[in-house]
Amino acid sequence: MTSSAASGTLAGPASSEASTGRRKTTSAQVVDRLRERILSGDLPEGAQLRQEKLASELGVSRVPVREALHQLEAEGLVTLVTHKGAVVSGLSVDDLEETYEIRAQLEGWLLEQAMPILSERDYARAEALVVEMESDLRDESWSDLNWRFHATLYAPANRPRTLELVHKLYRNAYRHFPLPIRLTGGRERMSREHRMLVELCRKGDVAAAREHLTTHILLGARTLISRLKALRQKEAADESGR
Template identity: 30%
Template sequence: MTAEAIAATLQHDILSGTLSPGTELVQSELAARFQVSRIPIRDALMLLSVEGVVTVTPNRGARVIQLSPSEVQEIFDMRVLLEGDCLRRAIPYMQQADFERIEHVLRRSNLEVQTEGWAEGDWNFHLALYSPSGRKHQIVMIEKLRRRCQLHIAAYRTLPEETLQWIRDHELIMKHCRNKETEAAVDALKRHLSEAGKTLVRAMPTS
């Protein structure tokens, strides 16, 4: 089994909440699980470190990242800035084909809100919104920040319980985009992200 395949499996476990924030990732245990030597395990952990979901400390091993409430709030503040800017840049370039793609992923996302695929569906919707901006590097940054939030959302079971509001938010953002109401769309997105951040922070232990 390759390091890439191991990393993909572990990332799924992390983002789905199977491996919770702060979980120690012991190389010998992982090697036994995947029936490989420690070398591909070490490489897989380094790949996950680059993705920002694992911290690797020399001579101390690796752990799933564990953020404090203030750190989660900081990430959501960054997301509001980056994602709001990306959407503002995208709307002027949205054409009929873009709206059809966004509506398609929105319908699919709405069907997945109470399934294990909710996070992927949510990201696909936001990615479809931002892609017309052409801001590839900015979108990569957004995706990494979202992953850090997602593993905590999965651990504390927050947003999947807010599905009706989540669907309404997405549909409102889409409506404003189609009408080329840029500032209204950006404001709706920022409120959507800010409320998600507040919901997660409230669910997290304070110590």
């Protein structure tokens, strides 16, 4: 446990210190590492997180790992059961639906607030992102680009905390969908809806834009969730029929 020669060991002082100028604490680094692995799906829903294993993998002691797990629990990424340990938390279908409803409400409001302030520059930037989404066909890039597109339209509302909250909901919901089923309704439909949204904003039709955005989110969610249900049923069938 001394040499910490494991493959995934945390970066030495030099690397992270140099970039920020301010060295993060070990537990904060552990949080970042684990969050990344969870959000990326590397640690799938339901995975057991053993303190000792994580500690040795990362080359740290158990204390910062425990603190990291507590923090991740507060973020909703893991579930801590007393004396049983940490498990990467899942989200029920109901929870997912609710998350999307909250997003629809808050994003609709953000767009409404931003619209009077949106400028041609913002529209151009948003459309550039649509183009980027059309050209970058890697599935992994998509959800980030999609968020940036949306965020571009909300930014002028100047509601940083709301934006952060929505972003958190966005990431937390998205990770539950395996990559293959994320692109709801295909890229074409997404592009079409996104372009349409920008167009409505340009026209200055607040009500129509909000309506379109809300539908975009909720219908997307419905498709996504029904696919997830199908996938889970299939998995359950495979499991029992095996």
